[in-house]
Amino acid sequence: MGQKLSVVGKSLPLKEAWDKVTGKAQYSTTMNLPGMLVGKILRSPHAHARIVSIDISKARALPGVKAVVTANDFPKKLFTVNVMHWQLDGGELMDMYLFADVARYIGDPIAAVAAVNEEIAKEALALIHVEYEVLPAVFTVEDAVKEGAPQIRDNAAGNIVVPPMSVFPTGDMEQGFKEADVVVEGTYTTSKAIQAGMENACSIASYNSGTGRLTVWSQTQLPHMARRMIAHLFDMDEGRVRIIQPYAGNGFGAGTDLNCEPQCCALAIKACAPVKIMYDRAEDFSNRLTREHICKIEMKIGAKQDGTPTALKAKYTGDAGAYMAKTASGAGVALASNITCYEIPNIYQEIEVVYTNHVACGAFRGFGGMQSTFVRETLVDEICQKVGMDPVEFRMKFHRKVGGLGWFPGTKITSCALDKCLEIGAEKIGWKEKRARKKEGIRRKGVGVACMGWLSGAQPMLLELSNALLKFNEDGSCNMIVTPGNIGQGCLGSLSQIAAEVLGLNYEDIHPISYDTDLTEWSVGTHASRGLYCLGLAVKKAAENAREQFLRRAANILKVAPVELAMGGKRIYVAADPQKGISVADVAKDAIYNYSGNSEQITARASITPTAFAPPWQAGFVDLEVDMETGQVSIIKWITVHDIGKAINPMTVEGQLDGGTGQGIGFALYEDTIISTENGKMVADGFDKYKIPSILDMPDNESLLVEEEDPTGPFGAKSVGESGIFLQAPAIANAIYDAVGVRIRDVPITPERIMSALKAKGQ
């Protein structure tokens, strides 16, 4: 606290910036290996159909085709593309096969081919003859749970894969509602959004039949967990699978699930040659796992007349699509994240998950919390309205404080600067004045607020094992070997800043290296806003270990005690006599070259399994205008105020928040892949149909930071990976109410929905 910092806290360029802006960065999609084949996947044209027979003889005979694989080529083994899933020995999450025996959505992989070029691969796909027994299908939860609905899987009676299951209940919900003076409630729905990375799904696999080792170039965010799942699928020892992660042109959670790695590996094994599968845009949209679930959320909140919340009840019904993947965990996270925000003594929430015949659901930045924040924060607005309390004041008064309950039973909030976030945001947006504006005319203005407390890694619920290996070159610079599951989020640079700060080095002296499970220690990767916090702790610990070694060696050279020494400016010097010192480079060099029978390069490693729950808090404010004639929403100003603990690299943090604002607005106003209720086909399967905010759609926006150090984070830092994206939908919905007096309970909040609400209200 209060220490003078040299590198931490500075806005420094991303470590990968140069490679990316000069086009030198290699992505899975740009990479080529010698002798590499082109792989293509044959997909089901039916939303639900049994595969009766497959005839691949013509495809196999086509010159230039090197391999055709179907379900017959590998043992029939259950797996899931959700590599986060820990239990590989069964359970309802393990519900996928490499190739489907029964196609359960339009796009389900049936077979794959590898050929010397794309034309031949496509021609070969056309030559595969599949006989389907088309089955009736269901495309919505409502239809899926109807009496007599077609059954999508044998083990999910009534298509209910997770029957109602409570999540971390606390207190006595019934009693809580009895104590309430006001109760608000509503039923909400959210859309099936897609991560919409610029790079389509792509993977390359290469199999060495001599050593039995399989190398996969993957867009995964979780390299070691991806390795684990691929090893499981192909019945290989984990040590025989190697995941290399080139630069990634997507992510946002998409990399927590496999995309085409399984089929690509199958082709590589069969062809004994490197194979690359790269989706085209429509294939990418229609087959990449979408946001964790389309959900229906019923929520009810009770409060006393003074606003004090007494009870919360919620039910999240997740539409999983054809496979479980992340639907149940997304729903669980959604509910858990409701627990922390407010001091509500009595909470009961449950999830239910239902299969339908469309593409399954994975993860998208803001996992689960997107949906629940939208619901909770708009219902809180209704409470404020009912009890006549200012929404900012309500939030300041009733949000949980330090020591309060975290998401998970037993966890405690380690820091909270939400009051300050709310205060700054309200001041900046001009809250009081703008709330007082008259609502008249065609274009009506409104302001809205929302807030939340997120997490910095999913510990202690999930294993967030993180580690760092530091290796000091003769020039005193440091190779920092880490596995953050780099997806361009800027983590490598921020981790470098932490290492440099501890060691008194410059940012440029830290060379981050991170991409290969053969070389890096087992580490979780990127999910749950964990990178900076969890890996940061590992890097800091390793750097402190290295620092001790440097001081000890320097003390020996300078003939002083280590405690007398300080480290800074790439030097180690006597604190009381700074002229007396030695460069870090000379100590590093001496360790290797000053041969006295015990030379040894200075290296340090650290493993961390964090346990504390360090939530970043955030307030979001919007000023907007609604056109009463068209339902068009125009955002005048957006303000995010984020309690970051400590911004290791403010520019990166602000970049994360700015990007989040764009994606949050997309979620709030535009994005929906739209599954046809007629045939289950994705309607908006490309950027021509699926609207994401472009730079022209971005409002005047500000991302502001509040830095009150968290006692558990590295240099006090908490996370920012996901939290920029949550508050746009509820704040916008609240501002729309402020402007035109209608509550919209479905995202995206399209002009049609606003017009229809206005109409229902009789305006």
Place this chain on the structure above:
Amino acid sequence: MGQKLSVVGKSLPLKEAWDKVTGKAQYSTTMNLPGMLVGKILRSPHAHARIVSIDISKARALPGVKAVVTANDFPKKLFTVNVMHWQLDGGELMDMYLFADVARYIGDPIAAVAAVNEEIAKEALALIHVEYEVLPAVFTVEDAVKEGAPQIRDNAAGNIVVPPMSVFPTGDMEQGFKEADVVVEGTYTTSKAIQAGMENACSIASYNSGTGRLTVWSQTQLPHMARRMIAHLFDMDEGRVRIIQPYAGNGFGAGTDLNCEPQCCALAIKACAPVKIMYDRAEDFSNRLTREHICKIEMKIGAKQDGTPTALKAKYTGDAGAYMAKTASGAGVALASNITCYEIPNIYQEIEVVYTNHVACGAFRGFGGMQSTFVRETLVDEICQKVGMDPVEFRMKFHRKVGGLGWFPGTKITSCALDKCLEIGAEKIGWKEKRARKKEGIRRKGVGVACMGWLSGAQPMLLELSNALLKFNEDGSCNMIVTPGNIGQGCLGSLSQIAAEVLGLNYEDIHPISYDTDLTEWSVGTHASRGLYCLGLAVKKAAENAREQFLRRAANILKVAPVELAMGGKRIYVAADPQKGISVADVAKDAIYNYSGNSEQITARASITPTAFAPPWQAGFVDLEVDMETGQVSIIKWITVHDIGKAINPMTVEGQLDGGTGQGIGFALYEDTIISTENGKMVADGFDKYKIPSILDMPDNESLLVEEEDPTGPFGAKSVGESGIFLQAPAIANAIYDAVGVRIRDVPITPERIMSALKAKGQ
């Protein structure tokens, strides 16, 4: 000792065998990077000439040319391609520039170009106009040291770069000769041989102008030392240079010097693009540093009438060629290796090194020892002849024993099984019977013997820092991260055997990884027969550390004390109750996944700076026939008997010895690049002119192993990297004397030399 071994001692396939035989292995010459340019070097056509001016304007203007570099593009900085050289701050070894200001041999680099293809690069070379001031040149030591000879460098008066300098003298040489009853002496010469790898010199460099980092794909055997020298040359921090070592199709010492890396890096920096330089065969021969020196050796040995040696005097004059590189160190090693073989109380030896105008000298398997062994072992044959003692008996009686002096003052011989080697070899070849054969007719038969004691790493003279990092996957398999400077010598497999043995794993469970200075710790690489011994000690220590961790964790799970446990068959079990146990995989998995707030992948590392001198010993026997009419030598049988300590992988050891036999015969009978004494040009600059033994030239040969464990080696092992190559020349020369009574003191022992000796002798 005497322990039951499961993996060590087995003949197992090389780890890289599959990649190589299936053509999947990537070499520098086969690799391509996106946007890679072709580099070519403009070389001096004169053996000695001052560069007056260079006009690159036409070359630079040629479409497709991306960079032209000359001495003007970089600061004029001295360096040496001999990356073994430790003192970077000056001294006579630092005698090269990136591009020559004065060309000192035909081939000296003057400029280089990078272009989009080879044709344009060649055309550009032709467009560079260089004005030379041609200077008189010298091509032999005799001419170089003559009064008034042209001076090759200012700092080497009379072209003598190292004036006579004694090497580890011991006792009183003059007194020793006074005590001698017989004295033998002679002047010998050896040839300028070339390593003759199948892959030509090649390197690829890529410079990132954003991060200032330079990546070099190199054929080096010493990645971290190559990095150090390249960083020095370009005034970069070591941490900004990254050396990646693909598979190598050459080596044999050639990789201890840089080849075209400097010019390739210069082009990459100038072009800001990846550049590849690949020599053609004639360029490779004429510009790759050859055997450590052409030497003239004068040696004298004195002995008593009973054979007891009393004194040895030697002078080695090394013809360095145009630059120092490894000539002085090669001469020094030659002399040092004379010290160990026999109990000679009084030794005085000195080296002298002279510049001439031909390509400089590097390292070739058998560094220095090739020359001295040839001389010493043939002179010993003369002593035997003079005192009437059997050469096998002489060697058995007078070789140094355990505890005797190693090469370097203060070192002691740790093990010696030479008696057994001599005994087995004599028996196998039929020594006594064959010595007694009558010499008559046109084709006369003779047998010869030679022996030597080599080293297992150059410690304690040189830093032999070695290390290993072991990382245990969830399946219990181990990623072994090491830097042996892999040149296909089989070291990766043998090191894997050591790790597997310690850990009770199978050979297949060890995945060796080794190629990148960014990721591996500072380690010396491959030279001086160090790999298996030095790295083996590091791997063994790391594996023992890992074993302790496994036992401790297993003990905790099994609720027993770690000392009660044994490790084998991929299990850890109670020694007294082998049924009670747990698999290594389950312990490895538990360490990561059994999340209890302290998960941590099992990893272990070790650094070793070995200090003991553990010489492998060897006896070589030959039976041959000399044609009195043609001088043709036909080898009937060759036998190598090698004291390996312990053969970790007997097949690999035998392969090293068999290959050595081929190269030793080449040195003895065929190989000489032949420098023209008229213009300094290399005459035999390709395989059409430079004869190496093909498989058809290989005699009936046997490689036999004696395994008496060395107390300091890993599992008792000593080295075999170089030692197969030494004894062919002296044993053949001795056998020729046995057959036809002439002593040949020059290699290669060509038919011409034999005929001329026979003629001189009057036969």
